[in-house]
Amino acid sequence: MKPSLFVLAMLVLLGAAVFCAQRWGHEAGLAACAAQVQEVEGLLRRQNQALNAMREEGARRSARVGQAMASAQAGQAEAQAAAARILALHPEGDACRAAEALIASEMP
Numbered sequence: 001m002k003p004s005l006f007v008l009a010m011l012v013l014l015g016a017a018v019f020c021a022q023r024w025g026h027e028a029g030l031a032a033c034a035a036q037v038q039e040v041e042g043l044l045r046r047q048n049q050a051l052n053a054m055r056e057e058g059a060r061r062s063a064r065v066g067q068a069m070a071s072a073q074a075g076q077a078e079a080q081a082a083a084a085r086i087l088a089l090h091p092e093g094d095a096c097r098a099a100e101a102l103i104a105s106e107m108p
Helices: 005-089 095-106
Strands: none
Touching: 005 095
């Protein structure tokens, strides 16, 4: 028994419809995937910018801490030198009198 021409035409149309649906579905899937990739790239770019900003802030803070440490060490050295000068003026005793003498000797 031969299928009628109508049945063959319907099968060809059905095959074409299935082919087109698969192709459109594939293209839609590719477009959705590309959109997700762009979204993830944007997110990664923003995260990278945030990390760079944090690194820069960390470097600035580290530099400020280094300056504060250097200043504190210089102050400590000055204090030790002043204490040595006080003791050199009056090695036998009273630190208050020695400090007064040092201040008086350094005043114009």
